[in-house]
Structure formats: C-alpha cells, structure tokens
Amino acid sequence: MATVSGGPSREEFAYRWVREHAAAVRGYLLGLVRRPEVADDLAQEVFRRAWQAHDRYQDRGRQRAYLLTIADRLACDRARRLGVEVTVDGDAWRTIEPAESDRPLDQLTERESEEELAQALEQLSPVQRRVLLLRYYGEMEFAEIAAAIGCPLSTALSHCRRGLLALRKLLAEQNA
Amino acid sequence: MNHDNPNLLQLELATSRRAEPAAALDPETAELREGWLVLSESLAREQARDDSAFAALVAAELSVAPPVIARSNGRRLAVLGALAAVAATALVAVSHWTANESELWDVAEARHSQFASNHDPVTNDSGDSADDWDDPLDGQIASLEEQLGQLAGSPPSLDASLSALDQQLAELADDLDAGSL
Numbered sequence: 001m002a003t004v005s006g007g008p009s010r011e012e013f014a015y016r017w018v019r020e021h022a023a024a025v026r027g028y029l030l031g032l033v034r035r036p037e038v039a040d041d042l043a044q045e046v047f048r049r050a051w052q053a054h055d056r057y058q059d060r061g062r063q064r065a066y067l068l069t070i071a072d073r074l075a076c077d078r079a080r081r082l083g084v085e086v087t088v089d090g091d092a093w094r095t096i097e098p099a100e101s102d103r104p105l106d107q108l109t110e111r112e113s114e115e116e117l118a119q120a121l122e123q124l125s126p127v128q129r130r131v132l133l134l135r136y137y138g139e140m141e142f143a144e145i146a147a148a149i150g151c152p153l154s155t156a157l158s159h160c161r162r163g164l165l166a167l168r169k170l171l172a173e174q175n176a
Numbered sequence: 177m178n179h180d181n182p183n184l185l186q187l188e189l190a191t192s193r194r195a196e197p198a199a200a201l202d203p204e205t206a207e208l209r210e211g212w213l214v215l216s217e218s219l220a221r222e223q224a225r226d227d228s229a230f231a232a233l234v235a236a237e238l239s240v241a242p243p244v245i246a247r248s249n250g251r252r253l254a255v256l257g258a259l260a261a262v263a264a265t266a267l268v269a270v271s272h273w274t275a276n277e278s279e280l281w282d283v284a285e286a287r288h289s290q291f292a293s294n295h296d297p298v299t300n301d302s303g304d305s306a307d308d309w310d311d312p313l314d315g316q317i318a319s320l321e322e323q324l325g326q327l328a329g330s331p332p333s334l335d336a337s338l339s340a341l342d343q344q345l346a347e348l349a350d351d352l353d354a355g356s357l
Contacts, residue, residue, distance in 0.1 A: 011239035018234045022227035027219060044234050051238045117218035135191050136216055142184060153184070160187050167211035 024137040068138040128163030
C-alpha cells in the first residue's frame with residue numbers, strides 16, 4: 001500500500017477507510033450476533049483481514065460488499081463454534097463502548113430503539129437476517145448476496161420475501 | 177441487474193434505499209416494502225453509534241500490521257525453516273552415526289592389524305620367536321599332522337590285509353569242521 005509523498009499517512013488512511021465502513025460492518029455484525037462487544041471483536045477482525053488484502057481488492061470497487069462478505073463468514077464461523085468467544089482486548093473495547101446518555105429520555109429512546117430492532121430481528125430466521133442485512137448495509141445486488149451466503153439466487157430471493165412478510169406481519173400486529 | 181426476473185425486480189423495488197412512491201408499487205410490492213421499512217428504520221435508529229473511537233483503535237492496529245502476503249510468506253518461511261532445521265538435524269544425526277560406525281571399523285581394523293602383527297613371526301618386531309607362540313590350537317594341529325604323516329608314511333597293504341582275512345576265515349572253517357565252535 002503505497003503512500004504518496006505528502007499524502008495521508010498510513011494510519012490516517014486506515015482511519016478514514018475504517019471510518020467509512022465501520023458503521024455498516026459493525027451494524028451488520030451486531031444485527032447477526034446481537035452483542036456489541038462480540039460484534040466489535042468480529043468487526044476488528046474483518047478490517048484486519050481486509051486490510052491485509054487491501055492491495056488486491058481496492059481497485060475492484062464494492063469495498064463494502066467485500067467487507068460484509070468477510071463479516072458474514074466470520075459471524076457464521078463464530079456461530080458454528082457456539083460459545084467459544086475470543087475477546088481481543090476487553091479493556092480497549094470497553095473504552096469505545098458508546099457512553100450512556102445522562103438524560104433519562106435519551107436512555108429510554110435508546111432502549112426502545114434496541115427493543116424495536118430486537119423485536120424485528122426476532123421475526124427473521126438466521127438466513128433471512130443475513131439476506132436482509134446484507135441488502136441493507138451493503139446495498140448488495142441479490143446475486144452478490146446469493147454468492148456471499150452460498151445459495152442460488154432464487155433461494156436468496158425466497159428468503160428475502162419471507163423475511164419481509166414476517167416483518168410486515170409484525171407491523172400489522174403492532175398496529176392492531 | 178436482471179429485470180427479466182419479475183420476482184427479482186419486485187424485491188429490488190421493495191428493498192430499495194430510494195424512497196419509492198407508494199403509488200408506483202403494486203399492492204404486493206408495497207406490502208413487502210412495509211416490511212422492509214420496519215427493519216431499515218430500526219437499523220437506522222440503532223446505527224447512531226459513534227464509530228470514531230472504533231476507527232481510531234482499529235486504524236492504530238492496522239497501521240502497524242504487516243500485509244497478509246508478508247504474513248503468509250512469514251508463515252511459509254517459518255514452515256520451511258522448521259523443515260530445513262529438521263532436515264539438518266537428520267543429516268547431522270546420520271553423518272554422526274556414519275562417522276561413529278567408520279570409527280568403530282577403524283578401531284576394529286587397527287586392533288586386528290595389531291593382533292596380526294604381534295603374532296606374525298615375519299613382521300613381529302617385538303623380538304619374540306615363533307617358538308614362543310603358545311596357542312592350544314597348535315598342539316591339536318601338530319597332533320593331526322602327525323597322524324596324517326603316519327597315514328601317509330605307512331599306507332595299509334591291501335594284499336596283506338586280504339591274506340590275513342583269508343587266513344582267519346580258513347581258521348574259522350577248520351574250527352567249524354572240528355566242531356569246536
């Protein structure tokens with residue numbers, strides 16, 4: 001990764017790159033694993049792996065899709081391991097946890113948002129979650145999503161449709 | 177984007193990031209779109225976390241991290257190094273064993289030569305004469321040589337033996353005739 005003289009330093013470049021995609025990667029992982037510390041551990045690993053192969057994929061574009069594909073693989077690996085969790089650096093991660101707001105109203109809003117999201121995600125099967133979250137965070141084509149999760153396009157579309165209908169049902173129940 | 181597939185087109189519209197006018201969607205797609213909005217709005221609210229601290233932490237690590245090629249090469253080199261070390265150890269062990277074996281042969285050969293020279297009357301420099309040789313085998317060899325000499329020196333006479341045998345047989349016949357047996 002060459003740094004042009006006078007351009008950003010390696011660390012500045014990395015910072016901008018991570019900052020550009022962190023929300024999507026962390027959000028995607030959080031949507032799958034539902035635990036912020038685990039999502040951040042996995043996100044760090046995603047960026048580490050992608051950074052190491054940066055020279056190879058940076059010209060291809062679709063960086064976010066690439067990052068989310070790595071994230072998906074890591075999350076699936078973790079799910080297979082079941083219960084075996086590796087915390088990279090617990091103290092360091094604790095320092096970057098979002099500070100809780102002092103205002104009770106903000107706390108209430110945050111909690112309500114979390115509950116809403118948790119409720120929405122609970123309607124979805126794991127694979128429906130993956131399809132919809134890849135679509136949301138990566139803005140990936142369905143063909144790309146199918147390739148990422150390793151299934152035919154028709155199957156990915158079917159998961160998407162069923163997931164959306166499940167969410168629509170949740171909305172109808174809330175309105176009722 | 178393959179718009180020949182109506183299912184694909186419908187789901188792309190339903191999950192589009194763009195704000196699709198509801199009137200532009202058919203009822204089924206609009207229903208799917210409502211489901212999508214439930215999820216996407218929840219995610220958007222959840223996504224309000226500040227990523228700057230996370231980015232700083234990861235960037236600091238990445239800026240000192242070696243590229244994957246270097247790391248994989250490093251692993252490859254480590255494996256090759258380990259293999260080379262094992263091979264070198266094996267070579268050293270084999271050569272050490274060979275050296276030991278040849279040393280043993282040398283020692284045995286030297287001892288044999290020393291033994292032979294000590295007991296060779298021609299090459300013996302110790303001043304000992306052949307008469308001083310005291311090997312029990314020599315006695316046996318000498319005895320055998322003597323017997324062989326006797327055999328060679330006085331070979332039995334076949335005619336005499338046959339005559340003696342005839343004489344004995346004649347004596348026996350006489351005894352039989354006389355009834356003394």
